[in-house]
Amino acid sequence: MPELPEVETIVRNCRPHLEGRRILRFKTHWPKNTAPGAATVARALSGRKIVQVTRRAKFVVFQLDDGACLLIHLRMSGRLEWDEPQSKAGVPARPGTHGGDGHGGGRRGGPPHSNGSPRHVRAVWDLDNGRRLLFCDARKFGRIRYTRDLAAATRELGPEPLARAFAPACLEKLLAARRRQLKPLLLDQRVIAGLGNIYTDEALFRAGLHPATSSHRLDREQVRRLHRGIRDVLRLAIRSHGTTIDWIYPGGWMQRRLNVYGRTGQPCRTCGTPIVALRIGQRGTHICPRCQPKR
């Protein structure tokens, strides 16, 4: 699912269409994943204006005109889409009677829009300009959370790796405070917020570090390279509008620039050694065994 660069791209894309809009109605078809409860959130959002759309870690954040916030986490397969209200023939958009499950047609191939009707719709925002924003999520792992206290809701998250304040010394401190393998450490949102499986592998490759290295054993130069690797790969991915691997996230082209993720068996772009797939911390992990030697 989307990591920091994909979420950032989504936020930038929908920002001009959402900021200043008023929410007429919010309806979730998957109350289990809506906190603190479908009815409460629907009531709280009704009539509110979206004043700002931002990102924190992998959360899309709608800041509302009463100071409250709506946090959307896409997890593995969530997407934000637009449901265009009227077809040219004046036929109203199909409401999708129950749970928004796939309406038969357009089953084979193609993006969810091939049939004109998005699949797996879990929540809907009706806006004051007649447009409808949809939260679609095949796997139902996504989460929508309403809060009056954004700081409290995001208190557990680590620093933003692209923030100015995130200096090499900051990373050094985070790494030295624990003795964990680098890969699961970097994936831990409480340590650093926003990295996922793709960009963790890519950052470690750029730093020339093996993903199973213990975090407290890096010297200052290695920390500096990792810091650089994280920031460079995230910035390049944002410029590339994220990584498109499968049907879940369209529109990006970072996949052409990946060095190790998804390149098992292909030659390393630096040294030609075939890329190897490992399992570390239950996650598929990709390395160049020559550029990222173990210790």
Next chain:
DNA sequence: TGGTATGTTCCAAA
């Protein structure tokens, strides 16, 4: 059919 999946969380074991 079985294995895998861009994520997070909870629990048990080391």
Next chain:
DNA sequence: TTTTGGAACATACC
């Protein structure tokens, strides 16, 4: 106490 491994969540794709 900290770290690691496994399972669970629910579905689609190869």
